[in-house]
Amino acid sequence: MNIETLRLARDKAWQLQIADIQAYVLKNPDKLKTDFLQLVADQWVARQKAKFKLPGWYANPDIIYPAPLSVEQSSSEATAEYKARLFFNAGYPNLIDLTGGMGVDSAAFASNHQSVIYVERNKSLTEIAASNFKTLGLNNIKVVNADAVQFLSAASLAADTHFYIDPARRDASKNKVFKIEDCEPDLLQIKHELSSYLIKYSPMLDIKLAMSQLETVAEVHIVAVDNEVKELLFLCHKPNGHAKITAANLTNNHWQTFSFNYETEQIAEVQFSLPLGYIYEPNAAVLKAGAFKSIAQKYGLNKLSGNSHLYTSETLIKDFPGRVFACQSVCRFDKSEVLAHLNSNQANVSTRNFPLKAEEVKKKLGLRDGGDTYLFATENFKHQKIILICQKPNEPRQT
Known part of the structure; x- marks a missing residue:
C-alpha cells in the first residue's frame, strides 16, 4: 500500500x-x-x-x-528513552539500528547521536518510518530498506559505530520464541561482526545463559515499566571486569535503579529475622535480576526467609527500589485471628513462597479486594506460614 x-x-x-x-x-x-x-x-x-x-x-x-x-511489538517511549541514555553514556557518536521496525527506538536515539542509520527489511515499515521521522523533525536518520545480515556484509562501517538490535521473536508460524538462536537475526551467527552493540530480548530469556552465549557482555539492564518487566538489554563490548547488572523500574514520577553483579551476589551474606517494623517487596526488575542478597546488603535489611524475597527492618528505608509497608501485625494463617486485626473485610492480598494463590487466600480468609490494608501470605525463616498485615508507611496504624 x-x-x-x-x-x-x-x-x-x-x-x-x-x-x-x-x-x-x-x-x-x-x-x-x-x-x-x-x-x-x-x-x-x-x-x-x-x-x-x-x-x-x-x-x-x-x-x-x-x-x-x-x-504492540515496538518499544514504548519510556524504554526507548532509557536505551537512548545508555547509548549516550557509552559515548558513541554513530549508531545503526539493524532492526528498525516502527522506528520508536531510532527516533529516541536520534536525539542523542550525530547520525543514526535505520535498517529495516520490510519495505512498508521503512516507508512509514521515513514519513514519521520527517514528521518528528528528525533529519539525522538515514533510512535503509535492507536485511540486517546483508547490510552488515555490504557496508563499510566506522570503528566508532554502535549497533542496536531488536531481533524478531516470532517464528515462521508466528509463534513466540525466546532463545537467542531462535530469534532473527541470530546474534550468535553475526556477533563477531559487531564490535559494540546493545541487544534487546524478551523477559522470558535466561539472563545468565544469554551472558555465556553472547560472551562479551559488559552490562545487563532489566527494564520494567510500572513494575512489569518489558525488556532485557545486553550491552556488549570488551568487558572491563565483572558485568554490571542494573534493574530499572520506569514510572511517570521517576526511574528506580539498582545495580550489582553476580559475583558479589554469590558471596553476599544475608541476615534472617522475624518481621520487624517495616516490610519491603523488591520491584519486578530487581526480582528478575536475581539481586536477592545484594539488595539486603545494600540497604541493611533482613530477609524473612530464604525463598520468600520479602525483607524487613526496624527503621524506614525510603529509597528502597520497590514497595515499602509498615507492618501492623503478624498472624497465623487463621481466619479468625486475621479478621480480628482488620477494620473491615477488605484487603489487597499478595503471596510470596506460599502454597496457595492470592485468590485462594482471600477466599479462605473471607476477604474482598480493596481498601488501604495489604496482606502478605508468606513463610518465615522458621518455615512457619504467616500473614503480614501492613499499610503504606504514611497511613495511620490500625488499632
Missing part, C-alpha cells in the same frame, strides 16, 4: 469520534471501499494501542501507524 493512501486512511481514522471500531466497520456509514475501510480500521486500532505506550506519537495527528501488531 502506498504512503499517500495510508495518509488518507490516517486522516480518516483521526476524524472518527467512536468507541467501537468493529461496529463502524460492520455498518460502514461512510460507504468506504473495503480495502480502504480496513486501512482506516488498522490506523484507528494502532493509534489506540499507542495511547499509553507512545503518548507523544499518539498526540501527533500526522503520525502514520503500521499494522497494530507492529505497535
Whole structure:
C-alpha cells in the first residue's frame, strides 16, 4: 500500500469520534471501499494501542501507524528513552539500528547521536518510518530498506559505530520464541561482526545463559515499566571486569535503579529475622535480576526467609527500589485471628513462597479486594506460614 493512501486512511481514522471500531466497520456509514475501510480500521486500532505506550506519537495527528501488531511489538517511549541514555553514556557518536521496525527506538536515539542509520527489511515499515521521522523533525536518520545480515556484509562501517538490535521473536508460524538462536537475526551467527552493540530480548530469556552465549557482555539492564518487566538489554563490548547488572523500574514520577553483579551476589551474606517494623517487596526488575542478597546488603535489611524475597527492618528505608509497608501485625494463617486485626473485610492480598494463590487466600480468609490494608501470605525463616498485615508507611496504624 502506498504512503499517500495510508495518509488518507490516517486522516480518516483521526476524524472518527467512536468507541467501537468493529461496529463502524460492520455498518460502514461512510460507504468506504473495503480495502480502504480496513486501512482506516488498522490506523484507528494502532493509534489506540499507542495511547499509553507512545503518548507523544499518539498526540501527533500526522503520525502514520503500521499494522497494530507492529505497535504492540515496538518499544514504548519510556524504554526507548532509557536505551537512548545508555547509548549516550557509552559515548558513541554513530549508531545503526539493524532492526528498525516502527522506528520508536531510532527516533529516541536520534536525539542523542550525530547520525543514526535505520535498517529495516520490510519495505512498508521503512516507508512509514521515513514519513514519521520527517514528521518528528528528525533529519539525522538515514533510512535503509535492507536485511540486517546483508547490510552488515555490504557496508563499510566506522570503528566508532554502535549497533542496536531488536531481533524478531516470532517464528515462521508466528509463534513466540525466546532463545537467542531462535530469534532473527541470530546474534550468535553475526556477533563477531559487531564490535559494540546493545541487544534487546524478551523477559522470558535466561539472563545468565544469554551472558555465556553472547560472551562479551559488559552490562545487563532489566527494564520494567510500572513494575512489569518489558525488556532485557545486553550491552556488549570488551568487558572491563565483572558485568554490571542494573534493574530499572520506569514510572511517570521517576526511574528506580539498582545495580550489582553476580559475583558479589554469590558471596553476599544475608541476615534472617522475624518481621520487624517495616516490610519491603523488591520491584519486578530487581526480582528478575536475581539481586536477592545484594539488595539486603545494600540497604541493611533482613530477609524473612530464604525463598520468600520479602525483607524487613526496624527503621524506614525510603529509597528502597520497590514497595515499602509498615507492618501492623503478624498472624497465623487463621481466619479468625486475621479478621480480628482488620477494620473491615477488605484487603489487597499478595503471596510470596506460599502454597496457595492470592485468590485462594482471600477466599479462605473471607476477604474482598480493596481498601488501604495489604496482606502478605508468606513463610518465615522458621518455615512457619504467616500473614503480614501492613499499610503504606504514611497511613495511620490500625488499632
